[in-house]
Amino acid sequence: MSKKKMTHKTDKRKTKNDITNIVINFFNSNSDKSFNYKQVAEKLGFKKPAEKQVVNNILFDLVEDAFIIETSRGKFKSNNRGLFLEGIFERRSNGKNFFVADDDAEESHIFVAERNSAHAMGGDRVKVQMLAKRKGRDPEAEVIEILERKQNRFVGTLDVQKQFAFLVMDSKMLANDIFIPKEKLKGGKDGDKALVEIVEWPQRAKNPIGKVIDILGQTGQNDTEMNAILAEYGLPYKYPEKVEAAANKISDEITAEEVAKREDMRNVTTFTIDPRDAKDFDDALSVRQLKNGNWEIGVHIADVTHYVEEGDIVDKEGESRATSIYLVDRTIPMLPERISNNLCSLRPNEDKLCYSVVFEMDDNANIKKHRIVRTVIHSDRRFTYEEAQDIIETGEGDFKEEVLKLNELAKKLRGKRFESGAIAFDRHEVRFEIDETGKPISVYFKYAKEANKLIEEFMLLANRTVAEFIGNVPKSKKAKTFVYRIHDLPNSEKMENLSEFIRRFGYKIKVDGSKTAVSKAINHLLDEVNGKPEENLISTIAIRAMAKAVYSTVNIGHYGLAFEYYTHFTSPIRRYPDMMVHRLLTRYLDGGRSVNKLVYEGKCKHSSDMEQLAASAERASIKYKQVEFMSDKLGQVFDAVISGITEWGLYAEINENKCEGMVPIRDLDDDFYEFDEKNYCLRGRRTKRTYSLGDALKIKVARANLERKQLDFALVED
Structure with a gap:
């Protein structure tokens, strides 16, 4: 049986950039073979002479970018470095998955497209092959082997149909819900919280297939939700009878x-x-x-x-x-x-x-x-x-x-x-x-x-x-x-960031010198901010500069x-x-x-x-109770302080109860805001207005999503 050709609807709106991306994906998917421009055009469904000429021009552009190489006259192959790496795969529900190599001290993220993920799950140890890098683009990789599964059990809410069910995930660990055959439901009913184990994920299937391990109870009940938090982190929520x-x-x-x-x-x-x-x-x-x-x-x-x-x-x-x-x-x-x-x-x-x-x-x-x-x-x-x-x-x-x-x-x-x-x-x-x-x-x-x-x-x-x-x-x-x-010395780069950050509040800190000198400088800073509105924020940033204490047989x-x-x-x-x-x-x-x-x-x-x-589960239970506490306060206005800045929005912490929520960047509609990671701020492209870590705000509680343990705030202008 002949394979179907890859086809793409072409119309006047398809730009050269669109076609370039299609060609790049084609070479990423066929990295071990050589093609001439006619073969590429045919396989991608570009039949018109003008389209074929565009493909030909793109191939020479990609050679110039070192994305592909010309193996012989008119024949092109992916410039695959053949670099194989092992490390940890992190999955995101928006498809922006990434890979962190074992020996990457900087923990830089290598993008892994969903089509190249081999159904790896968050935390899995995987082997990847680096894909040919195009000039000006972030590095990209393809999972070629799953070495060790981090987890195959997930918590969510059952959506039960007549002949089958789905587990709708509480967390964002998987892009797709888990399909559950009716005979694997273990008595679960629609709306039940359940712990489900993935038993199979066929290569061409969109959804993994699972079976119910345990029914945790009805969604929204306190015992159910606390047990669900424990199960989500793979922690025990009951004691074995033996x-x-x-x-x-x-x-x-x-x-x-x-x-x-x-x-x-x-x-x-x-x-x-x-x-x-x-x-x-x-x-x-x-x-x-x-x-x-x-x-x-x-x-x-x-x-x-x-x-x-x-x-x-x-x-x-x-x-x-x-x-x-x-x-x-x-x-x-x-x-x-x-x-x-x-x-x-x-x-x-x-x-x-x-x-x-x-x-x-x-x-x-x-x-x-x-x-x-x-x-x-x-x-x-x-x-x-x-x-x-x-x-x-x-x-x-x-x-x-x-x-x-x-x-x-x-x-x-x-x-x-x-x-x-x-x-x-x-x-x-x-x-x-x-x-x-x-x-x-x-x-x-x-x-x-x-x-x-x-x-x-x-x-x-x-x-x-x-x-x-x-x-x-x-x-x-x-x-x-x-x-x-043991507890290691603070990270020098994070200490520099702390020094830079606190300067906007009028504080200084010594970041080099003897261990005692630096620790005394940290103590002096903590004394200075004691009782000030920015105390909690600066303490948090200072703690982040510290290494984590761990157990070891090697004493430092x-x-x-x-x-x-x-x-x-x-x-x-x-x-x-x-x-x-x-x-x-x-x-x-x-x-x-x-x-x-x-x-x-x-x-x-x-x-x-x-x-x-255990610490993560404890934080999740606090977050759940914060959302639950705020869920009957929709529309109420509070004084808050910006506690976090990300590319998708800003986080604000309410002064009176320390409940934290997010103002999505899409709701900042007076300008186009860009994330400045170094300066912990969002900056408007046109107005140059900035939202910085530590800024005071007035917010209104807009949404409270218990399943996601998420509060959404809206800004209230003075």
């Missing part, structure tokens, strides 16, 4: 034999300070004055690894999850509630097993000595942060002397940290008051007060001490493999905290790296050999990746 059953069988008995192996600190004043709604108390503080006048401060951490054995079903589930997840209205624990809220939670008036770092320090918070020991404790009191803060502010309440002494020491530890170059990012967090159905009824901001900082300071001290104990060895010795929490120190050695030891109920640290500590204290570095580096990378996913 794991729950295994956790329920763990004995809660503390035997005399176990107590005998430990330091008994049950007679020392001990208490916890946690959020009001917390149930998993994984840290406690003890305090007593010694005969020499110094203070013994104990940082006691739940001994989770005493109960959870390495490699058992509960441990494997915890390692897979790697972290607890905190959405607006719920916590999805890393470990089953039997462990996190019962066995290991340091509840008051109960004996509990702990891993402890016990310090002896003087009145100036100078550490004289410390010990890392397994202990048994008995908490005398459970404080909320608000209760502890009240004692700090009034000097009255239970255990007031102990609380006030701990706060006094914590402030001195904090002062020393900042003197060494630690950075003070004290940003507020958006919180919602929600009713029994999960609907947000008000927005408030959570600020870290002295009680929060008290706990933070002693946790930082314990984490640093444990990391130094393992990592800080004499030069003649090699440190054993360990899990560190923690820049933000100004620590040479740092780890995570203090939250084993909610972070798997802390469980790894507890086990490695036990092994090394018992004289064990170093573990396999490569294996633990893999575990570190998994934990870092899961931490980022």
Whole structure:
């Protein structure tokens, strides 16, 4: 059977530029063959002599542009560099897909047209072939192999027809909806939110074919939407029954034999300070004055690894999850509630097993000595942060002397940290008051007060001490493999951008010099903007200049905290790296050999990746609640500030509640606006009017799309 010719309707309106693009696409699709101008014209359906002559002229233009080469007289072939690259494919619903090569430090985007995508999906590792580059055009590539699928499960809303259904996507990860045969619906009804797995995507099919994995519930219901957010990020939204059953069988008995192996600190004043709604108390503080006048401060951490054995079903589930997840209205624990809220939670008036770092320090918070020991404790009191803060502010309440002494020491530890170059990012967090159905009824901001900082300071001290104990060895010795929490230096280019950006507000910052000098300059800037309208914006830009903190076996120190050695030891109920640290500590204290570095580096990378996913899900849940909160305020006018600039519009953040929405560029209809990426602004071509990051605006709430978690604003002129 002969192949159909590629045909194109030709009329007087088809310009030379149109025909050029058609010819370019033809050579991209036939990059390994040579053609003369008559063959090209015939295959593209250009039959008139004048059209053939235009094609001939275009071929010589493309030779001049080095897009094609003349292989022999009158024969032309794509000037394919034959460059094959591996990297990550990113899909966009508007068809503007792109590829980022593995070794591309600048992360520049190489365009991949939909016809050249081979049905790759966002996040897939792929192999591409670079297409011949035309002068003045961006580089373009074609996917020739999918090396590793990032995900094949998607969340959306079912559109059920008589004989089949479609999953209409919540996210913009796929250009097309997923086709679902009726027998693969798993009881799903029209309008249900569902988790669907792609099982096949035939090469010539427009839509992938999928099957329903789970029905999440009816669209719009709070539980459904929160579970949908988790499923969208590939995070668990329910606990496997087998794991729950295994956790329920763990004995809660503390035997005399176990107590005998430990330091008994049950007679020392001990208490916890946690959020009001917390149930998993994984840290406690003890305090007593010694005969020499110094203070013994104990940082006691739940001994989770005493109960959870390495490699058992509960441990494997915890390692897979790697972290607890905190959405607006719920916590999805890393470990089953039997462990996190019962066995290991340091509840008051109960004996509990702990891993402890016990310090002896003087009145100036100078550490004289410390010990890392397994202990048994008995908490005398459970404080909320608000209760502890009240004692700090009034000097009255239970255990007031102990609380006030701990706060006094914590402030001195904090002062020393900042003197060494630690950075003070004290940003507020958006919180919602929600009713029994999960609907947000008000927005408030959570600020870290002295009680929060008290706990933070002693946790930082314990984490640093444990990391130094393992990592800080004499030069003649090699440190054993360990899990560190590392934070690299700020990106110099981003620091330059920050410096340039804050200049418009009248601020300056030192971007070079010693680590301490730069961190002190950042702190000075944060102090200067404190309480100003631009505070949140400048803090956000400053944070973006920072590297992300991650887990690694290769210690480079923690820049933000100004620590040479740092780890995570203090939250084993909610972070798997802390469980790894507890086990490695036990092994090394018992004289064990170093573990396999490569294996633990893999575990570190998994934990870092899961931490980022959990943070993304948390942000998505906040965004959903913001849109839900604003959905009954359509048409209302608010004061806002420009918080982001893109080529498709500007983002504005409402001052009073920090809800962010977008003003689409298409709605800025008084001029043609162009995006100036370097200066964070949109500039009108005719009027030269600019919209810059940080500008004050009045906006009106125009649309609230819960499915897309998107608010649209309209500008209101003064």
